[in-house]
Amino acid sequence: MTQLTIGIAGAGLVGRVLALNLLKLGHSVTLFEKDSPKAENAAGQVAAGMLAPFAELETAESAIFDMGLRSIQLWPTLLAQLNLSEAFQYQGSLITAHTADMPELSHFIHQLKSKVAAASEIQPLNQMQIQALEPELTHLTQGFFLPLEAQVNAQQFMDVSTHFLQNHPDVEWKPYQTVTEVASGHIQTLDNRLAFDWVFDSRGLGAKAQMPDLRGVRGEVFWLDAPDVTLSRPVRLMHPRYRIYIVPRPNHRYVVGATEIESEDLSDMSVRSSLELLSAVYSVHSGFGEARIVKMLTQCRPAFKDNLPRIEHGAHTTRINGLYRHGYLLAPAVVEQALSELSIFSLSKSESNLKRKAI
Numbered sequence: 001m002t003q004l005t006i007g008i009a010g011a012g013l014v015g016r017v018l019a020l021n022l023l024k025l026g027h028s029v030t031l032f033e034k035d036s037p038k039a040e041n042a043a044g045q046v047a048a049g050m051l052a053p054f055a056e057l058e059t060a061e062s063a064i065f066d067m068g069l070r071s072i073q074l075w076p077t078l079l080a081q082l083n084l085s086e087a088f089q090y091q092g093s094l095i096t097a098h099t100a101d102m103p104e105l106s107h108f109i110h111q112l113k114s115k116v117a118a119a120s121e122i123q124p125l126n127q128m129q130i131q132a133l134e135p136e137l138t139h140l141t142q143g144f145f146l147p148l149e150a151q152v153n154a155q156q157f158m159d160v161s162t163h164f165l166q167n168h169p170d171v172e173w174k175p176y177q178t179v180t181e182v183a184s185g186h187i188q189t190l191d192n193r194l195a196f197d198w199v200f201d202s203r204g205l206g207a208k209a210q211m212p213d214l215r216g217v218r219g220e221v222f223w224l225d226a227p228d229v230t231l232s233r234p235v236r237l238m239h240p241r242y243r244i245y246i247v248p249r250p251n252h253r254y255v256v257g258a259t260e261i262e263s264e265d266l267s268d269m270s271v272r273s274s275l276e277l278l279s280a281v282y283s284v285h286s287g288f289g290e291a292r293i294v295k296m297l298t299q300c301r302p303a304f305k306d307n308l309p310r311i312e313h314g315a316h317t318t319r320i321n322g323l324y325r326h327g328y329l330l331a332p333a334v335v336e337q338a339l340s341e342l343s344i345f346s347l348s349k350s351e352s353n354l355k356r357k358a359i
Contacts, residue, residue, distance in 0.1 A: 003027055003170075004344070007187045007196035009179040010203035011037065013044030013154075014320050016161045017331045018200055019171065020081055021339060028170040030196065032177045032187055034206065037162050043204060046221055046299040048247040048255040049154035049328045050234055051075070052093060054119060054146050055243060056326060057112050061308060064326060065116060067333035072150050074332035079152070084160050087153040089233070094125075094133060096143035097238035098283065105238040109144050122146055134231055136285060151234055151247055152328050179203060182210065185316030198344070201319040204302040205264070211310075211321055216264035216300030219325060220273050221257030223295040228287030229254065237284055244280045253294070256281050260325065269296045301325050311338045318342065 004027045008015045011033035019029045035041050053068030072090070079088050097105040112119040123145040125133070130140050165171045174189075181188040182201035201207050208214045229252060237244045244258040256277055274296070282288045303324040304310055311334065312319040320338055323330050339345040 004197040006030070007182075007194060007199040008032065009182045009187050009199065009201050010206060011039050011165075011173070012042030012202065012204060013047070013158075013327050013331050014202040014204075014323065014335065015200070016044075016158070016165065017078065017335045018202060018320070019165055020078055020161070021335055022345070023168060023170055024081065025339075025345060027345075028172075029165075030172045030174060030194070031165065032174045032179050032189065034176065034178050036175050037166055037173050039158065039162075041299075042158070043219075043299045043301050044154060044327055045158055046219065046297045047154045047327055048221065048234075048245060048257055049152040049157070050093075050245060050247060051150040051152065051329050052146075052234070052236075053329060054112055054122065054149060055093075055095070055236065056329065057115055057119075058108060060326075061306075062115065063308065064330065067309075067337075068326070068329045069118070069148070070333040070336070071329055071331065072148070074336060075150070075152055078332060079157070082157075082160050082164050084156065087156045087160075088150065089153075090150040091233045092145055092147040093149040093151075093234040093236060094130070094137075094143055094145055095236040095238065095243075096130070096137075096140050096284075099141070101238045101240065102142055104240075105142075105144070108238065118148065121148055133233070134235065136230055136287070137235070140284075149234070153249060154328060179206070180209075182207070182319070183314065183317055196316075198316050198318070198342075201317070202321070204321065205300060207302075207319065207321055211319065213304055214302050214321060215262075215304070217303050217324060218261040218263045218265055218298060218300050219257060220261075220269045220277070220296070220298050221255055222277060222281075222293060223297070224254045224256060224281070224288065224291040225252060225294050226254055226285075226288050226291035227252045228290055229285050231285070235284060237280055239276075239280055241276075244277065246281055246284060254281075254288075254291075264300050266298055266300060269298055301327065309334050311341070313341065
């Protein structure tokens, strides 16, 4: 295959997954990022990295579920490319509720099982079975185990991919570049206009001028250091207003979040969100009472009205956007689909269709 010159506007999660795929195909990549190469303000830096297709099935289209399962298959290969296999954990997840909310949890699981056959893998748990999975959750009496869910250490992926891409001989990284237009094989910045064989626009909300129906959905997370807590897999708590997640990281660090606010406000976390999240996490494990708050982070995820990702192909141009709160769950599968639709990069359309039928 002839090496092509590829420009990617936006070096967040999607931009990096694109770059890794294109490098593996033998092309050269130029990345444009408005911040430093670490992309400090990218939504991918704030994410918990949960790969939870079942949890999203309640409110999402079945396409999200299918792409999520596909991404779980693709993540190990992507991480192996970075020599970062330890960032992938495939030990399922636990979802539980307090006694008053257990009927809502049971209804939630019933909904999942009515939507997809794969939900038959979900296992009801009693108190002893919960303790067999998570020995420190001694007070929880009921829950469900979702064995097909996984997680990626999001911050580790972003950090290591920065180093990998910066040092790759076929990558040119252009930091602190505000991109004003991506079209017809060109990327226009405030200072320059560069031509490529193909360009990709993966700027998230930065592409709003060219995709005006984008909106931001605010999310808020805590990073907690909790030496008195040992959890081995993501734990979700059915909350009266939303699903709270607790995602373990190495050295007793946990990412805690769930808030979803229809706002593009990037200011600090509100008192209400702080109280709700911290009270909920303490109710799951009393050891969080002595945890230390390392970070309180907010970010806006790009979404369209239907909350579905969008791939748009034009003249030597592809736009990928709208991954909503499903960034890590969807990015590998969405990028795979986008490239498979362009035979110059990957598979012919007939081969792509056969591949999708096999998934």
